[in-house]
Amino acid sequence: MSDLLKVTxxxxxxxxxxxxxxxxxxxxxxxxxxxxxxxxxPLKNTGGKCRVCLVKVAQTSEANPRPMPKLVxxxxxxxxxxxxxxxxxxxxxxDARNGVVEFLLINHPLDCPVCDQAGECxxxxxxxxxxxxQTRYEEGRREFERIDIxxxxxLHMTRCILCxxxxxxxxxxxxxxxxxxxNRGDVSEIGTYIQQSIENEFSGNIIDVCPVGxxxxxxxxxxxxxxxxxxxxxxxxxxxCCGKVVLWMKGDAIIRVTARKNEFGEVTDFICNDCRFxxxxxxDWSIEGPRDIIPESVIGANKYELPVVSPAVNVDAKFVxx
Amino acid sequence: MATKILLENLAVxxxxxxxxxxxxxxxxxVSKALKEMSPDQLVEEVxxxxxxxxxxxxxxxxxxxxxxxxxxxxxxxxxxxxDESEPGTFKDRYLMERIPHLLIEGMITASxxxxxxxxxxxxxxxxxxxxxxxxxxxAEAYAKGFLGKNILGSGYDLELYVQPGGGxxxxxxxxxxxESLEGKRGNPRNKPPFPAVSGLYGCPTVINNVETIASVPxxxxxxxxxxxxxxxxxxxxxxxxxxxxxxxxxxxYEIELGLPVEEFIYSDAYCGGIxxxxxxxxxxxxxxxxxxxxxxxxxxxxxxxxxLMSYESLAxxxxxxxxxxxxxxFIVFDERACIVRNLWNFTRFYHHESCGQCSPCxxxxxxxxxxxxxxxxxxxxxxxxxxxxxxxxxxxxxTICPLGDAAAWPVGxxxxxxxxxxxxxxxxxxxxxxxxxxxxxxxAVPIMEP
Amino acid sequence: MEFSQEIKREFDQIVARYPQGRQKSGxxxxxxxxxxxxxxxxxxxxxxxxxxxxxxxxxxxxxxxFYTMFHLEPVGKYVLEVCRTGPCCLVGAETLLQYLQRKLxxxxxxxxxxxxxxxxxxxxxxxxxxxxxxxxxxxxxxxEHLTEQKLDQLIDxxxxxx
Numbered sequence: 001m002s003d004l005l006k007v008t009x010x011x012x013x014x015x016x017x018x019x020x021x022x023x024x025x026x027x028x029x030x031x032x033x034x035x036x037x038x039x040x041x042p043l044k045n046t047g048g049k050c051r052v053c054l055v056k057v058a059q060t061s062e063a064n065p066r067p068m069p070k071l072v073x074x075x076x077x078x079x080x081x082x083x084x085x086x087x088x089x090x091x092x093x094x095d096a097r098n099g100v101v102e103f104l105l106i107n108h109p110l111d112c113p114v115c116d117q118a119g120e121c122x123x124x125x126x127x128x129x130x131x132x133x134q135t136r137y138e139e140g141r142r143e144f145e146r147i148d149i150x151x152x153x154x155l156h157m158t159r160c161i162l163c164x165x166x167x168x169x170x171x172x173x174x175x176x177x178x179x180x181x182x183n184r185g186d187v188s189e190i191g192t193y194i195q196q197s198i199e200n201e202f203s204g205n206i207i208d209v210c211p212v213g214x215x216x217x218x219x220x221x222x223x224x225x226x227x228x229x230x231x232x233x234x235x236x237x238x239x240x241c242c243g244k245v246v247l248w249m250k251g252d253a254i255i256r257v258t259a260r261k262n263e264f265g266e267v268t269d270f271i272c273n274d275c276r277f278x279x280x281x282x283x284d285w286s287i288e289g290p291r292d293i294i295p296e297s298v299i300g301a302n303k304y305e306l307p308v309v310s311p312a313v314n315v316d317a318k319f320v321x322x
Numbered sequence: 323m324a325t326k327i328l329l330e331n332l333a334v335x336x337x338x339x340x341x342x343x344x345x346x347x348x349x350x351x352v353s354k355a356l357k358e359m360s361p362d363q364l365v366e367e368v369x370x371x372x373x374x375x376x377x378x379x380x381x382x383x384x385x386x387x388x389x390x391x392x393x394x395x396x397x398x399x400x401x402x403x404x405d406e407s408e409p410g411t412f413k414d415r416y417l418m419e420r421i422p423h424l425l426i427e428g429m430i431t432a433s434x435x436x437x438x439x440x441x442x443x444x445x446x447x448x449x450x451x452x453x454x455x456x457x458x459x460x461a462e463a464y465a466k467g468f469l470g471k472n473i474l475g476s477g478y479d480l481e482l483y484v485q486p487g488g489g490x491x492x493x494x495x496x497x498x499x500x501e502s503l504e505g506k507r508g509n510p511r512n513k514p515p516f517p518a519v520s521g522l523y524g525c526p527t528v529i530n531n532v533e534t535i536a537s538v539p540x541x542x543x544x545x546x547x548x549x550x551x552x553x554x555x556x557x558x559x560x561x562x563x564x565x566x567x568x569x570x571x572x573x574x575y576e577i578e579l580g581l582p583v584e585e586f587i588y589s590d591a592y593c594g595g596i597x598x599x600x601x602x603x604x605x606x607x608x609x610x611x612x613x614x615x616x617x618x619x620x621x622x623x624x625x626x627x628x629x630l631m632s633y634e635s636l637a638x639x640x641x642x643x644x645x646x647x648x649x650x651x652f653i654v655f656d657e658r659a660c661i662v663r664n665l666w667n668f669t670r671f672y673h674h675e676s677c678g679q680c681s682p683c684x685x686x687x688x689x690x691x692x693x694x695x696x697x698x699x700x701x702x703x704x705x706x707x708x709x710x711x712x713x714x715x716x717x718x719x720x721t722i723c724p725l726g727d728a729a730a731w732p733v734g735x736x737x738x739x740x741x742x743x744x745x746x747x748x749x750x751x752x753x754x755x756x757x758x759x760x761x762x763x764x765x766a767v768p769i770m771e772p
Numbered sequence: 773m774e775f776s777q778e779i780k781r782e783f784d785q786i787v788a789r790y791p792q793g794r795q796k797s798g799x800x801x802x803x804x805x806x807x808x809x810x811x812x813x814x815x816x817x818x819x820x821x822x823x824x825x826x827x828x829x830x831x832x833x834x835x836x837x838f839y840t841m842f843h844l845e846p847v848g849k850y851v852l853e854v855c856r857t858g859p860c861c862l863v864g865a866e867t868l869l870q871y872l873q874r875k876l877x878x879x880x881x882x883x884x885x886x887x888x889x890x891x892x893x894x895x896x897x898x899x900x901x902x903x904x905x906x907x908x909x910x911x912x913x914x915x916e917h918l919t920e921q922k923l924d925q926l927i928d929x930x931x932x933x934x
Contacts, residue, residue, distance in 0.1 A: 048512035070719040099716030103685035139692040188678035193833035409896040450912035488839025505799035572901035
């Protein structure tokens with residue numbers, strides 16, 4: 001066990017294998033781990049961009065007790081033995097995080113009342129915790145020309161925070177990517193350049209990885225506020241994907257199909273467009289039962305009271321006394 | 323006469339051509355390095371010279387070289403950063419245009435020291451004429467046997483290519499440059515891994531500025547100790563300073579590090595004083611990114627010592643009362659210059675050049691520009707001034723690459739030292755705008771992009 | 773769209789500068805070459821570059837839209853790019869830019885009706901000691917120490933040459 005690295009985050013210690021990032025260690029520790037808007041563990045190369053996961057490294061390692069010179073992105077910074085990290089306990093970190101959330105919001109349209117993502121939006125959650133009550137931003141907000149990217153996915157560029165997750169998803173899941181990040185700076189946008197629809201058979205996954213309402217399910221548009229629909233775990237035999245999904249029901253009708261997200265809000269088993277968009281009859285699916293919802297979720301608040309299974313921890317990780 | 327290391331042969335007619343360059347001692351360093359020295363010896367000489375990166379960061383070059391992962395079985399690369407785009411900086415272009423072979427000679431010796439067999443000079447795309455010049459010079463060097471297979475019979479091979487940029491300041495950041503060289507958008511990479519371990523094509527890579535590499539032949543010829551004996555303290559050797567703004571003699575000057583700032587500004591050997599006999603108001607001493615200093619703090623440190631042109635002296639006092647040597651882009655403002663308008667201009671620049679990858683820089687630079695635009699054009703509020711400081715603070719140190727810092731520092735320093743001018747713009751916008759009518763900005767109407 | 777054999781030979785030479793499989797590195801130089809040939813980068817031209825380099829077209833669009841030198845719409849025969857960054861403004865760039873707008877009777881980003889001139893601004897051209905400065909593509913030659921008189925002569929010369 002000697003090659004495990006001990007890291008202390010907000011006073012709690014854990015030992016992790018080399019290569020583990022601060023974010024991964026913090027998630028294993030449980031409690032309040034840093035938020036992530038761009039990092040997405042199942043997608044390679046994500047992370048480092050949004051900066052909401054910044055933490056303070058008060059001691060780099062046992063061998064090098066100096067702090068790192070500035071705040072680091074916990075999602076891409078690897079743990080060293082004896083590292084001491086401050087997350088929620090550092091006023092500097094919280095101030096930086098508030099600042100980043102403010103930056104993410106200055107050009108955001110704040111159109112949550114008409115946004116299908118509302119209720120399951122990472123930016124909304126982040127704003128509750130780190131946002132100001134009033135904006136200090138008095139300038140004009142960014143606008144984009146609307147583009148149509150096909151029958152399945154609705155793009156609202158004004159809501160996009162440029163996390164690049166959908167770009168990595170398209171690269172890694174679909175092979176032939178037709179959308180990307182165009183232009184530069186604060187006029188960068190997700191687009192296809194020429195009018196083109198995104199139709200690869202795994203393209204629907206860009207909806208699930210989007211942390212905000214920039215990419216939403218066109219077949220579900222304005223059908224229902226998410227907290228009024230009932231999620232059920234279900235599966236079917238599919239020759240393209242795992243076939244394991246969440247069905248979002250209104251009465252007996254399936255109004256939306258998504259992949260299953262883990263306790264970190266990440267999909268590990270991506271699903272095909274066929275399952276997502278083309279199977280909306282209850283008879284298409286074997287329904288396993290109501291889906292567990294985390295208590296913090298808007299949809300969990302008063303709809304479901306199933307006991308929450310504690311998040312699975314990495315069994316390789318050995319907890320050390322606090 | 324001060325020592326000249328880079329521009330010694332500037333006045334020699336035809337020095338751009340390889341024959342003239344060789345007749346004046348050119349390419350001696352290549353034969354000396356390849357025939358008499360081992361790569362490790364060369365690295366040691368550069369370490370001993372105390373040479374520091376001339377692109378702006380001032381990191382010791384020898385140390386950067388020694389970080390290169392030589393255990394890896396992957397090929398190693400040397401990439402020259404000739405993406406000179408920092409406002410106020412025009413020394414690399416000057417050097418490449420006038421003595422292109424000095425850079426090529428430096429590339430060969432440095433590549434040999436690092437064990438690189440393929441090297442690239444990444445030149446910003448706007449400098450197409452420099453690219454053509456370098457390509458011609460490289461062809462000459464191939465013809466003389468200084469490049470290609472088995473150079474001068476030493477068994478060492480090197481291919482050298484010029485790569486054009488496409489118009490993006492951010493590609494001066496070394497990992498954005500590598501992305502660009504790989505044919506991608508110039509988005510800086512997250513570090514670590516550093517290029518010394520995983521750079522171009524995932525291989526160990528060193529990226530050095532033009533002036534840094536061009537200093538290597540002299541060090542090879544004369545030894546690291548001789549280089550270290552020039553300059554002052556840890557600021558060894560000479561530095562190209564590109565001076566511009568409201569001075570009598572704008573241009574590129576090779577100075578021995580440690581020269582008093584006052585002498586540099588007022589001596590006829592350098593800037594020749596302020597243009598049209600006006601008064602000095604402020605200086606940005608190291609390219610637009612470094613803090614601006616008012617007259618009293620650029621000529622003397624807060625402790626009253628004469629301010630010198632060196633890494634240490636210009637930084638004396640930290641950001642409270644000091645600045646940085648940076649890239650050596652020395653921008654001088656006379657009494658008429660409007661600090662607010664200049665800051666708006668610089669901030670617009672960083673807004674325009676932000677790659678957009680990370681949120682604080684992408685959103686923060688635009689926010690600052692818009693607020694500054696309002697203040698400059700008569701729609702500012704007193705609270706905007708503190709807002710700017712706060713926004714800058716939330717960018718600084720929070721971004722993937724140093725562009726965030728580069729955008730934040732000018733804002734913080736201009737307000738720190740010239741707060742009264744910002745307040746005057748808020749209180750008396752009309753008279754501030756009217757003043758421009760007689761100054762360099764001879765119109766009150768802002769130039770806005772469509 | 774097909775590139776001529778001659779241009780394709782140049783592309784081959786460019787790609788030969790990089791290791792096997794790293795042909796994407798040739799993207800910027802190739803886009804410059806295409807722009808020099810056609811004046812701008814049409815979607816068809818970018819698709820043809822993508823095909824030549826074996827890339828998804830989006831990879832070319834992403835790059836072409838990132839860098840400011842690439843024209844994604846047709847431009848005039850001469851693209852006048854005036855530096856608008858701080859040091860040049862200290863020595864009168866803003867005034868000259870206004871003069872040029874009046875003289876050509878177009879705004880920034882616009883092209884004269886005769887298709888001869890497109891007026892653009894650029895960021896610092898590393899010519900701060902010799903400002904104000906403008907450059908003219910596709911050769912990208914610099915015109916330094918600009919004055920109104922020099923601009924008059926330059927515009928007259930370009931008009932008479934075409």
